[in-house]
Amino acid sequence: MSWQGKAKLPTQKIVNDINTDYVISGRYKFKIQDPNELAKHVMEDLDPDFYSRLAPGDFLVAGSNFGCGSSREQAPMAIKYANIAAVIAKSFARIFYRNCFNLGLLAIEADTDGIAEGDELEIDLDGGRIINKTKGREIKIAPLPRTMQTLLADGGLVEHFKKHGGFKI
Secondary structure, three states, rough: OOEEEEEEEEOOOOOOOOOOOOOOOOHHOOOOOOHHHHOOOOOOOOOHHHHHHHOOOOEEEEOOOEEEEOOHHHHHHHHHHOOOOOEEEOOOOOHHHHHHHOOOOOOEEEEOOOOOOOOOOEEOOOOEEEEEOOOEEEEEEEOOOHHHHHHHHHHHHHHHHHHHHHOOO
């Protein structure tokens, strides 16, 4: 599996501890039910222009402990419906990480220090690497378990259940 897109940082530098209220502000979590509308407010409190700078297939890039805070699925849902192909971070809050795969959103743990806004990236899951085409560098990533790859391919946990009539890997 391979994805290509540009790196998008919610600030102009790599930031640690981006909590779910920064991903999608609490003022929208219960007001807006339509995930496409929710997506228009992704990262708004850190960068009011973030959504308008996105192109389909871009990658959200951050530092350590991305997605800390709430266990609600609105944060990864807003990211997914903003047409972000993957979140690349040094580490993730455990529940946020699992919610990403439940919704069919790729979350990759990697050293993001060498990635800058706008870098052209390719995620090569089979090769266990991220290729930074802008800088001519490779970043090693741990292979994703087959279960997670299956959930991604099926579009998330609910879609997997619909497709297979239960949880089957």
